[in-house]
Amino acid sequence: xxxxxxxxxxxxxxxxxxxxxxxxxxxxxxxxxxxxxxxxxxxxxxxxxxxxxxxxxxxxxxxxxxxxxxxxxxxxxxxxxxxxxxxxxxxxxxxxxxxxxxxxxxxxxxxxxxxxxxxxxxxxxxxxxxxxxxxxxxxxxxxxxxxxxxxxxxxxxxxxxxxxxxxxxxxxxxxxxxxxxxxxxxxxxxxxxxxxxxxxxxxxxxxxxxxxxxxxxxxxxxxxxxxxxxxxxxxxxxxxxxxxxxxxxxxxxxxxxxxxxxxxxxxxxxxxxxxxxxxxxxxxxxxxxxxxxxxxxxxxxxxxxxxxxxxxxxxxxxxxxxxxxxxxxxxxxxxxxxxxxxxxxxxx
Numbered sequence: 001x002x003x004x005x006x007x008x009x010x011x012x013x014x015x016x017x018x019x020x021x022x023x024x025x026x027x028x029x030x031x032x033x034x035x036x037x038x039x040x041x042x043x044x045x046x047x048x049x050x051x052x053x054x055x056x057x058x059x060x061x062x063x064x065x066x067x068x069x070x071x072x073x074x075x076x077x078x079x080x081x082x083x084x085x086x087x088x089x090x091x092x093x094x095x096x097x098x099x100x101x102x103x104x105x106x107x108x109x110x111x112x113x114x115x116x117x118x119x120x121x122x123x124x125x126x127x128x129x130x131x132x133x134x135x136x137x138x139x140x141x142x143x144x145x146x147x148x149x150x151x152x153x154x155x156x157x158x159x160x161x162x163x164x165x166x167x168x169x170x171x172x173x174x175x176x177x178x179x180x181x182x183x184x185x186x187x188x189x190x191x192x193x194x195x196x197x198x199x200x201x202x203x204x205x206x207x208x209x210x211x212x213x214x215x216x217x218x219x220x221x222x223x224x225x226x227x228x229x230x231x232x233x234x235x236x237x238x239x240x241x242x243x244x245x246x247x248x249x250x251x252x253x254x255x256x257x258x259x260x261x262x263x264x265x266x267x268x269x270x271x272x273x274x275x276x277x278x279x280x281x282x283x284x285x286x287x288x289x290x291x292x293x294x295x296x297x298x299x300x301x302x303x304x305x306x307x308x309x310x311x312x313x314x315x316x317x318x319x320x321x322x323x324x325x326x327x328x329x330x331x332x333x334x335x336x337x338x339x340x341x342x343x344x345x346x347x348x
Contacts, residue, residue: 001058002027007043007051010288021056031179034063041177042288047281050288068159073099077233080105082210082246085139088238089193090110090160103232105225105244107209108136110194111187118143120315130207133318133328134242137206138190142320145310145331146181148173167192170333178292184334212249229289242320265307265345267315267327272340273313290335293342302347309342311335 003024003261008017022029039055079095081088084106085317095102107130108114114136117128134140140148148164150157161174166182168189181189192203205227213235214226220235239246251257272290279291290311297304313331322324329341 002038002055003058004055006054006056008054010042010050010284012052019284021054022058025058025338027058032058034059034060036065037175038176038263040172040175043310044280044284044288048283050280050284063186068156068162070098078103078201078231079234079236080230080232081236082223082237082272083139083238083240083243084108084137084194084204084206085238085240086137086141087240089138089190089197091236091238092197092202093163093193094205096123096197096202101201101203102197103230104204105208105210105223106137106204106295108206110206110280111137111142111190113206114138114142117194127319127322129320129322130209131314132320134320136324137194137204138186139240140242140328142186142190142317143183143315143316144308144328145183146186147308148179148181155292163193164189167196180331180333180335182335183330184332196247209244210249215253240307261301261344261347262329263305263307263347265343267329267341268344269315269339269341272312272336272338275340284296290340292340304344304346307343307345309340311340313341314339315341 003021006021006024008020018035019029022032022035035059036057037054038057041053042050043053079100079102081092081102082105084092084104088104092104093103094249100153109117109131114131117131117136118133120126121128121132133143136142148161163177165171165174169181169185173181197204205278209226210223211226213220213347214222214224220232223230223232237246239252244288273285275293276288276291279293280288292309293306294309295306306327310329310331312328312335314337316328316330318326318328329343331337
């Protein structure tokens with residue numbers, strides 16, 4: 001059975017949480033054979049009585065979680081994936097598990113070398129246009145807190161979270177309402193995923209950029225890179241939003257495109273403690289994890305809203321083109337920096 005909306009003090013221990021949820025189920029603790037915490041969120045509407053809200057799945061029968069099943073491949077199709085951010089990474093991972101041997105093209109460097117490029121840009125202002133905060137193994141998210149947000153309700157969501165945990169992410173991401181991995185944890189997590197793909201026969205070609213591809217009779221037959229050509233039976237394009245040269249290539253080849261709504265803005269920064277006080281009140285400001293927020297306002301047909309809020313984080317330069325200015329926010333897992341920051345955007 002599923003137990004929802006159990007509110008407990010923020011000081012409650014795991015054993016106290018377990019006992020309260022089991023009691024709500026009507027079972028005795030000794031009869032519980034299966035227990036899984038589904039969600040933990042914060043209710044801070046009453047600043048004098050902030051609570052954590054829990055939900056769980058409980059049963060008096062043994063239960064084994066069914067892993068996400070991937071059908072095994074038949075045949076030996078050559079599949080090329082371009083881009084090794086979250087989308088391309090999980091695409092390649094599941095293809096490899098299915099018995100394919102995907103070839104991944106990533107214009108940037110592996111995450112260990114990419115971090116050196118980012119550090120050099122911040123300290124010496126030397127930009128590598130193919131290895132930076134936006135390009136490279138792990139994608140832009142690898143240096144942006146690792147917030148795991150989706151508005152989609154899908155069984156794959158839990159499968160993805162379990163894969164992150166398997167590869168070294170904090171286990172609490174499986175039940176926190178607003179999970180995050182942290183920019184300090186992400187490099188080793190994505191490197192671990194890369195190693196699984198390679199162990200299953202996949203190949204990641206770093207510092208290799210797709211420049212074109214050939215289509216015959218409605219099918220991709222090869223992919224052209226700055227290092228040579230690769231035969232292919234299928235091409236997955238997972239380039240994020242910053243690879244504008246790739247979009248121009250697709251457009252020139254007649255791939256259908258349409259404009260999406262666009263927003264432009266800036267980063268705001270404020271003391272972490274001030275946000276804690278505003279969100280939790282004086283009684284709880286020092287007792288709870290660093291606070292986040294979301295603000296939105298609508299006037300006519302335009303919205304102004306905050307985005308990518310980084311509690312206890314830093315504002316950082318994130319350019320990927322010479323002459324361009326881009327800012328981003330990031331937080332380590334502890335989220336204990338002096339300031340918090342957020343993007344403020346306006347639809348244009």
